[in-house]
Structures are given as structure tokens and as C-alpha cells.
Amino acid sequence: MLNSLLKEVMMFKVGSPVYATDGRVGTLQYVVLNPHSQEVSDLVVKCDFFIGSRVIPARYIDHVADDGAVHLSVDKAFVRRNREFKQEEFMLSGPEVTLAQHTDARLFWQDVYGVTVEELPQPVARVRIDSGVDDGEVLVGKGSRVFTALGERVGVVDHVVVDRDARKLLYLVVRLPGIRRRRVVAPASQVKEWQHDAVTLALDKEALFALPPYVPAKRDDVLAQLVRQTIAALGAPIENLSVFVDGGHVLLRGHSHSVDDRRRVEAAARSVSGVISVTNEITTDKHLDVQVQQRLLDDPVASNYAVDVIVKNRIATLIGKVPSPAVKDVILEIVRNTPGIVSVIDEMTIDAEAFREEWSPESYLDALRVVPATQEP
Numbered sequence: 001m002l003n004s005l006l007k008e009v010m011m012f013k014v015g016s017p018v019y020a021t022d023g024r025v026g027t028l029q030y031v032v033l034n035p036h037s038q039e040v041s042d043l044v045v046k047c048d049f050f051i052g053s054r055v056i057p058a059r060y061i062d063h064v065a066d067d068g069a070v071h072l073s074v075d076k077a078f079v080r081r082n083r084e085f086k087q088e089e090f091m092l093s094g095p096e097v098t099l100a101q102h103t104d105a106r107l108f109w110q111d112v113y114g115v116t117v118e119e120l121p122q123p124v125a126r127v128r129i130d131s132g133v134d135d136g137e138v139l140v141g142k143g144s145r146v147f148t149a150l151g152e153r154v155g156v157v158d159h160v161v162v163d164r165d166a167r168k169l170l171y172l173v174v175r176l177p178g179i180r181r182r183r184v185v186a187p188a189s190q191v192k193e194w195q196h197d198a199v200t201l202a203l204d205k206e207a208l209f210a211l212p213p214y215v216p217a218k219r220d221d222v223l224a225q226l227v228r229q230t231i232a233a234l235g236a237p238i239e240n241l242s243v244f245v246d247g248g249h250v251l252l253r254g255h256s257h258s259v260d261d262r263r264r265v266e267a268a269a270r271s272v273s274g275v276i277s278v279t280n281e282i283t284t285d286k287h288l289d290v291q292v293q294q295r296l297l298d299d300p301v302a303s304n305y306a307v308d309v310i311v312k313n314r315i316a317t318l319i320g321k322v323p324s325p326a327v328k329d330v331i332l333e334i335v336r337n338t339p340g341i342v343s344v345i346d347e348m349t350i351d352a353e354a355f356r357e358e359w360s361p362e363s364y365l366d367a368l369r370v371v372p373a374t375q376e377p
Contacts, residue, residue: 013068014142030139035194038169053085085132145198184211220245236261248276283340323355
């Protein structure tokens, strides 16, 4: 699902390295979102070359690589001059404390010695404040909690997928609980509510678990190798097989002696996880035969002569009569320049007498001459 969009999206993987124009600056700590527009406003980067984190406006993102690395359009000095990001946590206590007073508070009971217990008359709220980001914005990171519409906690955020140009949220990749740690793709339209470091989806548990699975994109060179291995396992003899991969789109070239093998190879390539599309340019003898015949028919000279073409093992044999060496050369040149043909066997014969009357200079001029219509008396 996501692979088909890779050219148009940025996939933020929290914890991935962040690079300035003059080298690595740190790791991605949070993606900062406007909860109303669902637009990414900033990134929080935990810096390597000095202590602390910085808030980097999203407009300074140059691109996000396939491996998740974030590349900025500014240098390290610029990163250091940006707003500092800090998280502070403290506790409030008293009978009047409620969760409604604090957007990111956890309510629990505590005795006078600071020991948490189940039932005591004095509630305590643990509050966390983030400085450096605008009020009302939310932070999404690896491990941000995910809840169903009924308030059940069902997983954590794994990746944040954003439109490259508009910088708006497209999908959340949610890691589900369990040994398999399966990941699913939740559309942005299913987000019901944002909280600090948490999100509630407008789905119940069953619908969430039924979402499409997330299939990580593979590097093109890795994907090409997997496609070659899968095709080799078929045992189909493909001559000069070439596999080209660009952004998950596969191009196959080569030659097969069987139309069925050509189809099997294409199906095998499509079966590889991470492949978005397959363009099959593998030729067969039958395919080349048709291609040569069509090129001859499209030529204004060659199309006038009945020359049979037989293609076997990419070698074309030409049989027929032509009126002159010049015509033969035209036909041979067309066939030799047909992609996929490696050799041409010329069995054409020159028979000028057979074509003399039909193609003499006089008959050619006669064919072009316009005869005026006879006038009636």
C-alpha cells in the first residue's frame, strides 16, 4: 500500500539519524503535528554534537531517504541556533486536582510518604510540560500510544507517513501487541483525537486489526537481487536476463524460447514482497517474428514484397524474391536493427524479371501521372 506512494511521501521513523548539509547532527526524537490540520510543523532532533534537543521547522527538511534518514537543507550552526526543546515533569496534589485540568496528566493516589496505593483520599496528578513547541501542538514519537474509539490501548505508533509537498499526515503505521509485533497502516482520516504522545482512532479493535499490513520498502538493489533469485528458482531458461528496479518498479529484459516461461517469470517477479509494478520486455521468438513483420510492413519499400520471416533463437531467416540488391539491403537493414534480433540469414533471391513490368521506371511514372477526365460532347 505504502510502496506505491514512496515517490510522493516522507516516512518519518523516530530514532533515525538526522543530517545537516555538513554532516550528522543527531536523531529524530519527535514529529510535531498540528492536531487540527494534521500538518507537520516541526521536528524535534536530539543533537549529537552538543547536549540537548532542538526544534527544527519542517520547511527545512530537504528529503527523507529510503532508510529513514532525515536530510535537512541547513548546516549544523543553523540547527544549534533553533529553539531548544525541554521536557519537564512534576506532580500536583490536593483534593481539587482532576485530570481535566491538565492535558497530559495521570491521576493516581499517594500516601503521605510518597508510596503509591490504590485508595487514599488525596489524588496526585503527574504533569509533563514540553517547552520549545507551540501550545496546542502534539508530539508523535516511536512508542506514542494508540487507543481505539472505545478507549482500549491497542498498540504504539511506529512510523509517521506525510505528504512530501503539503507536509500533511497521510498514514500512521501502528505496531500491534503480541509476539509477532505485526504492523498495520491506519489512514489519517481515521484519527479521532490527538493527545500528547497519544492518538485515538475512530475504529474499534476488530477494525484496527483488520487494517492493511505494513510492508517495509526494500532498497532497489536488494529488491533486484530478490527478483533474480525468485526467477532463478523457476528454472526457466531466460537468455541475457536483466532486472532493473527503480523505486520498487521492476523492468525485465531478456529472451525466452517459450511464451509460457515469459509469463511465469513475470508472475514470479510480481510475487516478490516490495515490488510495486512489473514491465515485461522479455522477448520470445514469436514476439520477435511479429515485430519484424510489422517493421517490414511499416516501411514504404519493404512492404511491397512478400518476404517470409522465420525467427528461431533470435536468428531471423529471410526467404523470398526481390527485384534488386538495393531492395534487399533495405530489408536486411530493417531486420538487423530490430531489437532482440542477434543475426540474420539471408535466403532472398534477386529476380529482376519477375518485377520488371510492375516496377519499371515507366510504370512508376504512369502510376503517378494524373489522367484528365474525358469530356462529354
